[in-house]
Amino acid sequence: MLDDDVPAWWRGLGLDGLIDVHVHFLPDQVMNAVWAYFDQASTHYGTAWPITYRTSVEERLKTLALLGVRAFPALVYPHKPEMAAWLNTWARDFADRTPGCVPSGTFYPEPTASAYVREALDLGTRIFKVHLQVGDYDPRDEVLDDVWGQLAEAGTPVVAHCGSGPIPGRHTGPGPIGEVLRRHPRLTVVVAHLGMPEYAEHLELTSYPNVHLDTTMALTPFTEAMMPFPRDLVPRLADLADRIVLGSDFPNIPYSYATQLQVLADLELGDGWLRAVCHDNGARLLGV
Numbered sequence: 346m347l348d349d350d351v352p353a354w355w356r357g358l359g360l361d362g363l364i365d366v367h368v369h370f371l372p373d374q375v376m377n378a379v380w381a382y383f384d385q386a387s388t389h390y391g392t393a394w395p396i397t398y399r400t401s402v403e404e405r406l407k408t409l410a411l412l413g414v415r416a417f418p419a420l421v422y423p424h425k426p427e428m429a430a431w432l433n434t435w436a437r438d439f440a441d442r443t444p445g446c447v448p449s450g451t452f453y454p455e456p457t458a459s460a461y462v463r464e465a466l467d468l469g470t471r472i473f474k475v476h477l478q479v480g481d482y483d484p485r486d487e488v489l490d491d492v493w494g495q496l497a498e499a500g501t502p503v504v505a506h507c508g509s510g511p512i513p514g515r516h517t518g519p520g521p522i523g524e525v526l527r528r529h530p531r532l533t534v535v536v537a538h539l540g541m542p543e544y545a546e547h548l549e550l551t552s553y554p555n556v557h558l559d560t561t562m563a564l565t566p567f568t569e570a571m572m573p574f575p576r577d578l579v580p581r582l583a584d585l586a587d588r589i590v591l592g593s594d595f596p597n598i599p600y601s602y603a604t605q606l607q608v609l610a611d612l613e614l615g616d617g618w619l620r621a622v623c624h625d626n627g628a629r630l631l632g633v
């Protein structure tokens with residue numbers, strides 16, 4: 346499948362477009378820093394990572410529109426203190442001026458987190474993102490306990506990059522986020538990247554009623570070469586049709602957007618599964 350074929354593909358499923366819960370737009374200076382990091386990917390990840398959609402904001406929005414991505418967040422995340430509140434304001438403003446973009450937020454373990462997350466929720470933020478490897482913090486930090494509680498009570502999803510891929514952090518893996526879920530069992534955690542490379546352990550977290558997993562980068566040839574998804578877990582994906590949700594990591598992917606959709610179709614789990622994953626589950630999570 347090529348990107349040009351994507352609209353015909355979702356139309357063939359009877360959909361009116363795609364919902365993608367894992368898209369990044371960042372303030373220019375932050376995105377440029379992220380891209381500079383990917384330029385050194387061979388050092389960081391042991392593999393080159395040429396970004397396919399390294400274009401202007403306008404061009405990237407046009408690409409999403411042509412693909413038929415109807416709703417998406419601009420997932421922001423901090424790598425240091427005193428950055429999250431500013432990112433949250435930026436993400437709300439960006440969503441305000443961008444059709445299809447829903448307001449997103451983030452947080453960091455710092456004394457102000459509780460207040461700025463409350464403010465973000467009050468101002469209509471519909472999804473949060475945490476990146477435990479980039480942020481390099483423990484999600485069990487007691488300063489975050491009230492934040493998790495607020496999100497659980499509001500039913501607002503939080504996309505968590507908690508898996509140890511492509512590189513592990515001090516607080517990645519199913520243990521720390523699993524402990525957060527033990528304390529806040531109603532929390533809507535969306536485990537990013539199907540939890541790679543701890544796929545089985547993160548899939549087990551769906552014993553909590555609101556845990557989802559996004560597909561971001563999982564199953565693509567690029568990822569399979571480094572962290573293959575165990576084929577004996579494919580029936581688990583079938584059983585979890587209401588918990589698996591389309592994510593892409595657009596624009597920071599070293600292959601075409603269509604590649605992610607093709608690998609989902611190649612699982613051969615049926616059109617109903619694809620409709621749930623590529624549209625309905627994301628629509629429910631983002632409230633669109």
Ligand SMILES: [Zn+2]
Nearest residue numbers: 367369561594
């Ligand atoms: Zn991402």
